[in-house]
Amino acid sequence: MCTDNTIDVEFDRQHIWHPYTSMLKPLPNYPVTHANGTRIYLQSGESLVDGMASWWSALHGYNHPELNAAIQQQSQQMSHIMFGGITHKPAIDVCKKLIAMTPKPLQKVFLADGGSVSVEVAIKMAIQYWFSQGNQRKHTIMTPAKGYHGDTFAAMSVCDPINSMHSMYRGFLPEQHFVPAPKSGFYDEFDEREAAVLRSHFQAHHEDIAAFIIEPIVQNAGGMNFYHPQYLKTVRQLCDEFNVLLICDEIATGFGRTGKLFAVEHADICPDIMCVGKALTGGYMTLAATLTTDKVARGICEGEAGVLMHGPTFMGNPLACAVADASLSLLYKNDWQAQVANINQWLEQLKACETLEAVTNVRTLGAIGVVELKRTVDVAKIQRFFVDNGVWIRPFGKLIYLMPPFVSSEDDINALCSAIYKAIAQDAY
Structure with missing residues (x-):
């Protein structure tokens, strides 16, 4: 040896x-x-x-005894098992916690491999929802400039098209609709002209838009832009008015990072679809989740396919779910x-x-x-x-x-x- x-x-x-x-x-x-x-x-x-x-x-932090114990105990039962046709306690326990801690309308949970995959799933949910409603025209995503949502292809397509690390793929990626990045700072007065610009984009393009995706309150890798909660609140209002789904990417902001458990709470809104990841397992293993409402889940499953068309090999990995469950408990225990x-x-x-x-x-x-x-x-x-x-x-x-x-x-x-x-x-x- x-x-x-x-x-x-x-x-x-x-x-x-x-x-x-x-x-x-x-x-x-x-x-x-x-x-x-x-x-x-x-x-x-x-x-x-x-x-x-x-x-x-x-x-x-690292090498936390309670998180170590969660991994060790679960490894003695099963480290992985396929999630197709099978369920297990760690997955159920972590999903119970996620439903309890996120905004109440979010009742359905899809466990993904990592953050980018959870965004892919969210986009697929939105497009499949409208397809299932008989509306095949709504297949484009609207999003602000300076955003970042991951490195896989659908996620790249909603990253900033000019200044992001993914601009070289322009022309190959799906063409999405971009609106100006939020400008009013978190602590500043909101400029109502931003709301007017947003409205003009919704009015002109809503018939083609399946969903609006945004990092709530903080645009992270796109420039650490802390923007005004009223921008997010305005987006929610316009999505409702123009029949567009709202996806909030809380992968970086979720689990307390911005001072609220989830950044959407700064604007007192609930998205139709929410992505969480990164801190979900306390940094121990790769795991993310896409949560949605009963309305969206039912709408997807009433359609031609009858199912959500996604199923990663390591979906619901028991080790990851067990340590995520322990990490979420630690959040509250540690205040x-x-x-x-x-x-x-x-x-x-x-x-x-x-x-x-x-x-x-x-x-x-x-x-x-x-x-x-x-x-x-x-x-x-x-x-x-x-x-x-x-x-x-x-x-x-x-x-x-x-x-x-x-x-x-x-x-x-x-x-x-x-x-x-x-x-x-x-x-x-």
């Missing part, structure tokens, strides 16, 4: 493709040996404070509202970055902090600086942002904010 636990970084560099990375000039990848709580441990010995929650998923409120207060120190000439804007919402710069960040350069300063932060574009685990301490947030200030002040980006 081989006992050498050294991570072969050179093999990784030569053969393994990492997210959004060139194989010709790959970004550096730091070898991680283990993670615990809010700390990531590198093979070279450094301990890093995590500011990313593993792309916004590890709400409870997520107090955790998020504390983080939000500690993130206020990012406002010190506003004094730096290189900074355009600083904004916070819930457990999210964003520093927007005037020029694009050199990711390799700034990550080296962050690692040298004991933190793990991965910026993109002109944005240095934080979405730390909910279990982060004040010292953790202080370290993260201090490293960001120093990186900008020392031009280390």
Whole structure:
């Protein structure tokens, strides 16, 4: 048996493709040996404070004993079983929790492999709903510019068509209808002209539109845009008026990240279809869900097909469902509202970055902090600086942002904010 636990970084560099990375000039990848709580441990010995929650998923930190136990106990019964013609307790338990915690009209749950797949399912639900109603014209999706909904093909088609990472596929992807991105800030007064522009698009195109898809309150990978709740409320009103389904993509915002359990609560609305993922399992396993109303579910199943035409191999995976059920219980046990409120207060120190000439804007919402710069960040350069300063932060574009685990301490947030200030002040980006 081989006992050498050294991570072969050179093999990784030569053969393994990492997210959004060139194989010709790959970004550096730091070898991680283990993670615990809010700390990531590198093979070279450094301990890093995590500011990313593993792309916004590890709400409870790493190596959590209750989540570990959920995985271990379930693995002794069955790690996977097909979901076609079979059901099991972990799936039922997690779906009960999802129905109880999301807006009341959302009563039907489709368990998907990951966030992008849940968006694919949502789009298929919307198109199949109208097809089943005898309306084959409604097959286009309306969505704001600057949105991001995933990397699979239907999801890519509703990402920003010009400025997103998927613009190269333009012409191959389905042609969707884009409206202007929300402009009124979350804390600002709502500009009613935005409502008028939205109305004009609905009036002109509603006969072709199956659904409007939007990230509620925060456009995430499209630019960390915190927009006014009235924009979302207006979209809901127009969807009702013009007979269009509303899909809310809560994959990044769900489970407390914005200060509400789900971001739709800021606008006091309920979508017809909602996607959740990322933090659903506390960052332990890949799992997402698409929830919908009785009306949409019934409408789909009354049609020619009689069923929803989707069925992933790992749908309802018992390990993922078991750890998701445990993670959702931990949310309440740990008092997520107090955790998020504390983080939000500690993130206020990012406002010190506003004094730096290189900074355009600083904004916070819930457990999210964003520093927007005037020029694009050199990711390799700034990550080296962050690692040298004991933190793990991965910026993109002109944005240095934080979405730390909910279990982060004040010292953790202080370290993260201090490293960001120093990186900008020392031009280390």
